[in-house]
Amino acid sequence: EINYQQLPLPYAYNALEPFIDAMTMEIHHTKHAAGYTKNLNDACVAENVDIKTKSITSLLASISKYSTKMRNNAGGHYNHELFWQTMKPAPASAPTGSFAKMIDASFGSFVDFQKAFSDAAKNRFGSGWAWLIEKDNGGFAICTTPNQDNPLMPEVGCGGTPILGMDVWEHAYYLHYQNRRPDYIEAFFNVINWTEVTRRFVLDK
Numbered sequence: 001e002i003n004y005q006q007l008p009l010p011y012a013y014n015a016l017e018p019f020i021d022a023m024t025m026e027i028h029h030t031k032h033a034a035g036y037t038k039n040l041n042d043a044c045v046a047e048n049v050d051i052k053t054k055s056i057t058s059l060l061a062s063i064s065k066y067s068t069k070m071r072n073n074a075g076g077h078y079n080h081e082l083f084w085q086t087m088k089p090a091p092a093s094a095p096t097g098s099f100a101k102m103i104d105a106s107f108g109s110f111v112d113f114q115k116a117f118s119d120a121a122k123n124r125f126g127s128g129w130a131w132l133i134e135k136d137n138g139g140f141a142i143c144t145t146p147n148q149d150n151p152l153m154p155e156v157g158c159g160g161t162p163i164l165g166m167d168v169w170e171h172a173y174y175l176h177y178q179n180r181r182p183d184y185i186e187a188f189f190n191v192i193n194w195t196e197v198t199r200r201f202v203l204d205k
Contacts, residue, residue: 003044003051004077006037007084015089019187021176029084032171036076036148043070060152075148079129082165086200088193099198106140113142114189117166120144121185127169133160134201163200164192 009029014022044051047066049059056078063071094110095103107113113132121130124144133151135141136159143151143158150165151158166188173184 003041004037004056006034006077007081009084011087011089016087016191019090019190020087020173024171024173024175027175028167028172029080032169033076033080033084036073036080039069040073040077043067043073057152060150061154063153064155071153072148075150075153078152079148079150079165079167082162083167086164086193086196087188087191088196090190092190092192093194095194095198097198099194099201102140102201113140116142118182118185121166121168122182124168130166130168131158131162132164132197133158133162135160161200164197 006029009025012022013025013029016025041051043049043066044054047070049066049070056074059066059070059074060078063074066074094100100110103110103113107116117130117132120142121144124130124146126146128144128146129148129150130144131142131151133141133143141158141160143156143160145151145153145156145158149156151160151162166185168181168185173181177184177187
């Protein structure tokens with residue numbers, strides 16, 4: 001039987017320390033994210049979705065046809081799979097090449113991008129995500145979504161393809177940072193895998 005699968009982490013649970021601690025990574029991956037994947041598969045069975053032919057991106061594009069359970073868990077599965085892959089052990093190197101030029105064209109500079117992305121993540125009220133997206137009409141933009149919504153879902157107001165996502169649910173940082181979300185956001189920039197983010201940008205062509 002083919003179903004939606006949670007991939008193993010591409011690094012050890014402690015590999016992102018001191019920026020993201022091992023216990024947070026283990027609980028986040030094996031409990032929270034694993035739960036979204038299991039519940040997504042359960043929802044697909046309950047709602048007669050042919051998971052052999054329905055990619056996660058096509059499911060998200062038509063998510064308004066399905067239940068709230070499907071929406072929350074399809075988003076949770078997709079968002080976390082992107083999140084794990086777009087991080088790596090420190091140090092994070094800055095973007096290069098055509099990707100870096102697009103950052104500069106869209107935001108002014110890499111520093112300006114960092115500030116805009118950080119501000120968006122800080123200002124996302126409650127649980128949700130901050131995204132760097134490639135806009136449907138070209139260029140980059142930053143947006144945020146509540147809960148486990150993402151830019152691939154209709155009517156979330158983003159209008160593009162996510163290539164970097166930052167989880168700002170408290171379970172992503174609370175053990176180490178408690179209520180200090182800005183400190184977690186600052187730390188996140190040390191573990192971004194810009195090679196993978198750039199790969200997703202190129203794939204979207």
